[in-house]
Amino acid sequence: xxxxxxxxxxPGAAPAAHGVFYLSLATAAALVGGYAFHMVAARWLxxxxxxxxxxxxxxxxxxxxxxxxxxxxxxKAVSEDHRRLYAALRVSIKWFLxxxxxxxxxxxxxxxxxxxxxxDHTLMGxxxxxxxxxxxxxxxxxxxxxxxSMRRYAMSSVINSFxxxxxxxxxxxxxxxxxxxxxxxxxxxxxxxxxxxxxxLLLLRATRGLARVDYPQMLPRSLLWAGYSSAYAIxxxxxxxxxxxxxxxxxxxxxQAGFYGAAFALARxxxxxxQAVADAVFPRVSHSLAQGRAVLAATVTEEAFRxxxxxxxxxxxxxxxxxxxxxxxxxxxxxxxxxxPLAILMSAISVYAFFxxxxxxxxxxxxxxxxxxxxxxxxxxxxxxxxxxxxxxGLTGAATATLITMTVGVLGTVPxxxxxxxxxxxxxxxxxxxxxxxxxYMAAHFWGAEGCVLIPKLILLSMFYIVLLFxxxxxxxxxxxxxxxxxxxxxxxxxxxxxxxxxx
Numbered sequence: 001x002x003x004x005x006x007x008x009x010x011p012g013a014a015p016a017a018h019g020v021f022y023l024s025l026a027t028a029a030a031l032v033g034g035y036a037f038h039m040v041a042a043r044w045l046x047x048x049x050x051x052x053x054x055x056x057x058x059x060x061x062x063x064x065x066x067x068x069x070x071x072x073x074x075x076k077a078v079s080e081d082h083r084r085l086y087a088a089l090r091v092s093i094k095w096f097l098x099x100x101x102x103x104x105x106x107x108x109x110x111x112x113x114x115x116x117x118x119x120d121h122t123l124m125g126x127x128x129x130x131x132x133x134x135x136x137x138x139x140x141x142x143x144x145x146x147x148x149s150m151r152r153y154a155m156s157s158v159i160n161s162f163x164x165x166x167x168x169x170x171x172x173x174x175x176x177x178x179x180x181x182x183x184x185x186x187x188x189x190x191x192x193x194x195x196x197x198x199x200x201l202l203l204l205r206a207t208r209g210l211a212r213v214d215y216p217q218m219l220p221r222s223l224l225w226a227g228y229s230s231a232y233a234i235x236x237x238x239x240x241x242x243x244x245x246x247x248x249x250x251x252x253x254x255x256q257a258g259f260y261g262a263a264f265a266l267a268r269x270x271x272x273x274x275q276a277v278a279d280a281v282f283p284r285v286s287h288s289l290a291q292g293r294a295v296l297a298a299t300v301t302e303e304a305f306r307x308x309x310x311x312x313x314x315x316x317x318x319x320x321x322x323x324x325x326x327x328x329x330x331x332x333x334x335x336x337x338x339x340x341p342l343a344i345l346m347s348a349i350s351v352y353a354f355f356x357x358x359x360x361x362x363x364x365x366x367x368x369x370x371x372x373x374x375x376x377x378x379x380x381x382x383x384x385x386x387x388x389x390x391x392x393x394g395l396t397g398a399a400t401a402t403l404i405t406m407t408v409g410v411l412g413t414v415p416x417x418x419x420x421x422x423x424x425x426x427x428x429x430x431x432x433x434x435x436x437x438x439x440x441y442m443a444a445h446f447w448g449a450e451g452c453v454l455i456p457k458l459i460l461l462s463m464f465y466i467v468l469l470f471x472x473x474x475x476x477x478x479x480x481x482x483x484x485x486x487x488x489x490x491x492x493x494x495x496x497x498x499x500x501x502x503x504x
Contacts (some may be wrong), residue, residue: 029161030274033168035330038265040172041184042258042331051257053181054264055248056126057188058241059107059114064137065348067103069233071096073225074218078149091218092142100138107131118249128196129185136192142200152206159199164190219222228368235375236359239382239405240271240352243398246386252395260395262331262338266319267345273311274353277304279359285421286364294422301361301423309359309426310474312350313433314440314465318458319346321444329454337395344399358413365420369497378409429474436468 042050074088074096111127140163148156171187179186244264248257281304288297319326324339324345331338362371382405389397418424440461448459469475 003462030164031269033164034265034268035145037168037171037184038262039330039381041081041175041181042262042335044175045181045184047258047334049181049252049258050253051248051259051261052123052126053121054261055118055244055257056123056130056181056185056202058264059127060130062237062241063103063107063134064141065233065237066230067100067134067276068141069229070099070222070226071142072229073222075145077215077218077221078146081213081215082150083211084215084218085150085207085210086212086216087215088146088222091222096222096227097135097138100135103138104131104134107134118245119252120248120254126181126185129182129189133185133189133192136189136196140192140196140199143196143203145368146203147199147206150206150374155202155206159195162198163195164456192360195424203272207395209332215216217303225368228372229472232359232368232372235377235379236356238379239409240349242379243380243386243402246383246390246401247398250390252389256337256395259335260336260341260398262327263342263345263395266326266338266342266372267349269315270312270346270350270353271356272468273315274357275358276309278357281357282360285361289365289421296341298422298424301417301421302426304357304361305354305423306426306429308464309429309433312353313437314462316347316350317437317441318444318461319343321441322449322454325450325454329451341399344396344403348399348403348406351403351410355406355409355413358410358417361421362413365417367420370416374409374413378405381405381408431473432469432474436465436472436474439468440465463488 038054041053046052071092074091077084078088108128108131110123111131114127115121115123129316144156144159147159167188169187170190171184173436174183174187175181177183244257244260247260251257266428281300285297288294288300313385322342323343324336327335327338327342359371359375362374382401385401386398389401391397393400443464444457444461447457447461466475
């Protein structure tokens, strides 16, 4: 993003480019913390218990995404005018935070039925404990999202990073102390409660000296957006979790859910990487289209496509070639059966991440209803594929069902986004990255590595991929300069000094 001058309605508001930097730090913390948590859980729990833990976390995430979507209208209003924060807080206190309590009670009441439906009554206690987290997450999410909407990116990053590191530390500690899967859930609840309190204090501090403005439309606007966003959240959250649920429900062997849970956890990387891109692209495309700046909207969209292609090709290639070794290295040889599903799932979640970006761009084009319809329309397709493929092909069938579903979603949405934004598919990038990916795959295939040797192998081959893109002209000084400019001045000063001579 450019370092354009942006108005700073309140002290501490930061340019959008710096937001990418701060939010990327939170994303990195989420990746590292999440992998550390799952590594400890997989090694200390039985395979069946680990499968239960991953399943409950997926259900909890689904419930929290659904409940959290109701905040989108208030966040959008605050991003337009920071002085609306007080009106947004009043609405949130009256109905958003109570909806978190209601969501927790609903999960609490549903726990016996979910456990019975999946044929595992051990799940009931885990789900009941998980229900406690939903109202706490509502408060935490409110503070982080309002902070981001006021361009207090550092504050939002601190809240999200503390949450990630806290739940990792508490969850791992309680699992190691012998509390099992229940300890993993309890650790998340404790971390959420603590960080929600910290977030509330930071938000109150950010409001000091902030002028107020009446905004009578806050409640009706919030309710309207809540309708679209909540329905969309149901669809998109179901699409990403249904394979895990179907594995648990359709395969009698409880250990299989543990194997798939390992692949399910490791394959989340593309989703995290996409989020930082989508958070930066959505407001720029939305504003450009609203201002009639079609060329800028097309350019930003094409750059987003290009960025995801460049990131996801080596990820799919390297994980696909070394999936078995990665699973064994991180989770132990007990989880070797997760290797093949992981190889497929990494590609599937990469396509899913691209699909999410497309849906975000559809919303940026002021078509939230269409975004909702596309996400909900794919759910029966995914369910049908899971029910068809899992009985015949087991874990591989579940991963394949996800890949096919997401591919259908992308193929159906790309033409719409191209029409709304005026963008074009970057075929040159696809070709160059495809060639570089094949060369990297060949090098990876001839370099057999296990255990700790995997780390230098993956790092060096990733660097080899980047070098190939520079040689083929896909990457150049423009991309280096853009990456350097994303750093805040005080952070990027030395980086800029180190690169300015080469950039000349």
